[in-house]
Amino acid sequence: MIPDTVSINGPHMKAGSLKSGLTRETEIELTVTGRESRKLIPRPVWFVLRGTELLLLPVTGTNSQWYKNILQDPNVKITSNGQTLAGKLRPITGKREVAEVIQLFEAKYGPRDVKRYYPNPNAAASLPLD
DSSP: OOTTEEETTSSSOOHHHHHHHHTTOSEEEEEEEOTTTOOEEEEEEEOEEETTEEEEOOTTGGGOHHHHHHHHOOEEEEEETTEEEEEEOEEEOOHHHHHHHHHHHHHHHOHHHHHHHOSOOOOEEEEEOO
């Protein structure tokens, strides 16, 4: 295991401290595995928290590269303030569920910016934090 990495399935979870730090953040680094290159690909992303899950909205929906990558390999890492958490992203495609994620993004980032930066919000993803 990489130092400073928290595995949600591991016995020494520090997800609570990472989660409390996330409440003050607007952006995290999401690292996915390239579906063809198999290389680790980090990118900054916006996120919201809902209960014990972290929710992501791909900028171009199902056409987003990171989203296509997680369909092939859902194992990801999120990094915030030097702390990293490993887990599996679950794709969300149901219209009602995606609409709920969009509402949470609008509450955090403002409807104008969400509309401007997310032209095709037809999918989302969830990462459990507990």
